[in-house]
Amino acid sequence: xxxxxxxxxxxxxxxxxxxxxxxxxxxxxxxxxxxxxxxxxxxxxxxxxxxxxxxxxxxxxxxxxxxxxxxxxxxxxxxxxxxxxxxxxxxxxxxxxxxxxxxxxxxxxxxxxxxxxxxxxxxxxxxxxxxxxxxxxxxxxxxxxxxxxxxxxxxxxxxxxxxxxxxxxxxxxxxxxxxxxxxxxxxxxxxxxxxxxxxxxxxxxxxxxxxxxxxxxxxxxxxxxxxxxxxxxxxxxxxxxxxxxxxxxxxxxxxxxxxxxxxxxxxxxxxxxxxxxxxxxxxxxxxxxxxxxxxxxxxxxxxxxxxxxxxxxxxxxxxxxxxxxxxxxxxxxxxxxxxxxxxxxxxxxxxxxxxxxxxxxxxxxxxxxxxxxxxxxxxxxxxxxxxxxxxxxxxxxxxxxxxxxxxxxxxxxxxxxxxxxxxxxxxxxxxxxxxxxxxxxxxxxxxxxxxxxxxxxxxxxxxxxxxxxxxxxxxxxxxxxxxxxxxxxxxxx
Numbered sequence: 001x002x003x004x005x006x007x008x009x010x011x012x013x014x015x016x017x018x019x020x021x022x023x024x025x026x027x028x029x030x031x032x033x034x035x036x037x038x039x040x041x042x043x044x045x046x047x048x049x050x051x052x053x054x055x056x057x058x059x060x061x062x063x064x065x066x067x068x069x070x071x072x073x074x075x076x077x078x079x080x081x082x083x084x085x086x087x088x089x090x091x092x093x094x095x096x097x098x099x100x101x102x103x104x105x106x107x108x109x110x111x112x113x114x115x116x117x118x119x120x121x122x123x124x125x126x127x128x129x130x131x132x133x134x135x136x137x138x139x140x141x142x143x144x145x146x147x148x149x150x151x152x153x154x155x156x157x158x159x160x161x162x163x164x165x166x167x168x169x170x171x172x173x174x175x176x177x178x179x180x181x182x183x184x185x186x187x188x189x190x191x192x193x194x195x196x197x198x199x200x201x202x203x204x205x206x207x208x209x210x211x212x213x214x215x216x217x218x219x220x221x222x223x224x225x226x227x228x229x230x231x232x233x234x235x236x237x238x239x240x241x242x243x244x245x246x247x248x249x250x251x252x253x254x255x256x257x258x259x260x261x262x263x264x265x266x267x268x269x270x271x272x273x274x275x276x277x278x279x280x281x282x283x284x285x286x287x288x289x290x291x292x293x294x295x296x297x298x299x300x301x302x303x304x305x306x307x308x309x310x311x312x313x314x315x316x317x318x319x320x321x322x323x324x325x326x327x328x329x330x331x332x333x334x335x336x337x338x339x340x341x342x343x344x345x346x347x348x349x350x351x352x353x354x355x356x357x358x359x360x361x362x363x364x365x366x367x368x369x370x371x372x373x374x375x376x377x378x379x380x381x382x383x384x385x386x387x388x389x390x391x392x393x394x395x396x397x398x399x400x401x402x403x404x405x406x407x408x409x410x411x412x413x414x415x416x417x418x419x420x421x422x423x424x425x426x427x428x429x430x431x432x433x434x435x436x437x438x439x440x441x442x443x444x445x446x447x448x449x450x451x452x453x454x455x456x457x458x459x460x461x462x463x464x465x466x467x468x469x470x471x472x473x474x475x476x477x478x479x480x481x482x483x484x485x486x487x488x489x490x491x492x493x
Contacts, residue, residue: 031232048300049347066410067338071085072323079388086105096485101486103478124223188235264452322346324346331449428442
């Protein structure tokens, strides 16, 4: 905010009369750290993430506010952390911004895009920004009032966009019963298969097409353009050319230990892992996940190409983030819903013309709730009082600039009565679960968190320091408000 007058000098576009930067706001669903600028999983092919990393600051120690789609996205778009809002888990059956009634604190929260609208921006959105799923038509937590325009139906933005392959039943395929999320041929949502339909018909391609058209003619106002890409969310179904990048006999599984949760908290999904390993599906699913990552990398490349060819080229802040990390069998876990680094660490990149030290990377701890105040400072906008994050502009200018706060992630497990909390500094990670169990990891020496060091006396001071960073008071988990006008169980006009 105080840098407003200085930043305006960086963002002036000759002849355009715009004193504020455009914002290209890219959200990617369920993407973990396998990409080449981060952990660089063996064989991964993500050239456009490398390209983005060269023109932005890579926040290599960025973490979601909650390891689930709904709470993470609400936290980013309102700037309010779950420990304040009480929204820790996915809550289905919404048609509109029911989160305003799920949490009393959020009833009057100003959505990030709306905040930019209120200060002279044209706000456009497409794809998955708030929580919705490919297979849940009409179940969305988007706020239509936060946008000048949205691609398609803002409360059903992606369900019609994704084809399915012709699937073989598990019985006919020789697989055992018990596939997670259903085993019938019509509901293999936890699975991987090439799509035979033309790639131009897939949801993320269509959303990218739409975004490209918006960039060609941004208009006479600065543009806030939100692009929500759904892959690599399950089902891992993209065209064959992306599967062909990863021949099955060359696919490498993630580093793992057979008994890795012996000294760790149970995540409750060991049954998923058993079905995968019993049926020899691990490499196949890894292949599908990697193929989906490369597919989305291609869409990112299309967005960057379009930006570079547009009138917005020299005057656009780029922010790319994923809503949470993702497990592909690490610690016998699949998907998210845990508090380890693999679950909470996310791809996060920021390019700010004339401000960011592009090509640099930082391990300073970051929480995705820092996005809201960062964009406000870059655009010279006030930061709403509800925002719990802190601007990252100091790290954009100097990636080594220290932060005096840790990354904070929260989640409430289904069999526990209080939220679990995790904090990370630039080296260590500490987790305190709702049942009192604790874990401590040295990510410098043990990046895969194989050994829980909570009982190591040499790290007693480290434990105390990180434990003291946990919030002393957190808001209890909230329930689905059955009387909300945005609850899909109610009749709607």
